[in-house]
Amino acid sequence: MPDTGLLLYGGAFGLILIGIAGIVLSAHLVRIIFAVALLEAGANLLLLLATWHQGAAAPIIVAGRVPDLMADPVPQALVLTAIVIGVGILALALSLALRVQRAYGTLDMHEVRRHMEQDIADEAGIDMPSSSHAPAAVQTARQESGA
């Protein structure tokens, strides 16, 4: 039987690490947004655990009975609002992704970045920013797009 506290904290940090891993490793916008949602869940769990106490009851008086040890209501109140705000932010992020898909026809971050650089260069009437140290992948992609 593993230690409950270790399990809970490990879960919280695990969720945060998985979220950050999703953000830095994946190139798909929707996957990045879902990774942010996972990161948010981990952060909420960590916030709740900040004052976690083994065996503490919920801070609610039922039928006049006051529990001996009650959990801290402050982080619970914070997380309660944070979850709902998270849903709103998730919807906003998804609608932004929808606009990106509509504008460029792709949700791949590398593609989107290339399109945006192309747009900026076209608008300013200059060549695409380039460097002799640019990775080979970028240079071939640039040649393919005819820049």
Next chain:
Amino acid sequence: MQRLSSALFLLGLGLLIAAIFRGMEFGTVAPIVGQAINSAAAEQVGAANFVTAVVLGYRGFDTLLELTILFTAATAGGMVLGKRSPTAKRDPDAGFILQAGADLLFPLLVIVGLYIILHGHLTPGGGFQGGVILASAFFVPILARPGTRMSHTAVSTIEGLAGASFIFIGLLAMFGGEAFLTPLMGQGELGALLSAGSLPVLYLAVGLKVGSELAGLLAQLSESEAVD
């Protein structure tokens, strides 16, 4: 190469977090503020659910600002998505099972949502949770019949009235010489439905605001033009 450096970064971050939290004491820290609130909330606020006492009583102003964040997110979502062109294609209606299920679920979800909102000061739940259930009640019919339109005028009217009444209740306390959002109207009997003064009214406003905001945002998302 980029994947390798990202993986190295993650490994370093994981080690850093592990190093920071290795020396911390888990689950044994005494919650000083929480214990003070737990022992005083029943007399000071009169809500049997101390989380509600914190959300609307001790830090009601924060709750108002968090509602503002939600409002900003919903407004920005509406701005980003824009109006759909009248010629855009719509998804066809769902099958019989989903339509009948949506019809059955709608009254149930409305009742459960309102119950959770109105009992927020007694049981786990409250305006935020009940508001989300209310939003889903109005969103499920849209999933079943994508052709139906939600009246955005009604949604924004409810949202505006709820937000204004939250602030108005807060200002009422100020007219009485108290601080902004001080609970009014006495405390009543602990654990009764009509207790904790103005907290249930505030939570009703929060629930209607959260519900109409999320329902409006979801309807906007589902109304936006699909990209083939």
